[in-house]
Every structure is written in C-alpha cells, then in structure tokens.
Amino acid sequence: MKVTEKDVSYVADLANLELTPEERSGMVRDLNSILDYMDRLNELDTTNIEPMTQVSGRTGERINDSEQLDPTLREDVVDGLRKSLPHDEALQNAPDSDGTFFLVPKVIER
Numbered sequence: 001m002k003v004t005e006k007d008v009s010y011v012a013d014l015a016n017l018e019l020t021p022e023e024r025s026g027m028v029r030d031l032n033s034i035l036d037y038m039d040r041l042n043e044l045d046t047t048n049i050e051p052m053t054q055v056s057g058r059t060g061e062r063i064n065d066s067e068q069l070d071p072t073l074r075e076d077v078v079d080g081l082r083k084s085l086p087h088d089e090a091l092q093n094a095p096d097s098d099g100t101f102f103l104v105p106k107v108i109e110r
Helices: 005-014 023-043 075-079 085-091
Strands: none
Touching: 005 023
C-alpha cells in the first residue's frame, strides 16, 4: 500500500494542519519510506522467535552499582513518587466541573 498526496491531504485536514505543497510531498515520501521499511521487516523469518511482552524481561535489574537495565525505574524517580490528589481536592479549584469531571470549553470548531 502506497500513501498518496490525497491521503496526506485528508489526514492533514482531519488534524487541522495546513501543509505547503513541499511539506505534503515530503510527507508522502517519508510515509512511503516507513511503509517500505515495514515491508522489509515483514520479510524476516521470525518462526522461532518468541514474542516479547516488553523490551527487557529483567525490569529494574541492576547492571552494576550505578546502572539499572530499565531507566524508567531509577531509584531517585521511584523514591520521588507521591500519591495523587484526592478527587474532591483536585476538583476544588476547577473553574467549572460537573462534580465528577473538569468541564472545558469546546476548542475545535469546523
């Protein structure tokens, strides 16, 4: 499947983006390049490759004293986590709410 300028224009319109003709043709080229690469990846034989549920199966395991395999679980970040505000307290200073959700003005118009 190839991406056409019509496809890019349609998606740009949905996203409310104004693209120049140069940007549109660049997007067509880039998106088709990505799809070509995906086709190349699909040619690989993955018959004996086990699916991964995450990149590292050893989440949080230490490599040495200063490095951890999963950088999202650094000790300084984990230690710095705090509980969320209670629901009522979070809505307390909302300019407008229905008692459950924040109410915000509509910002997308067509």
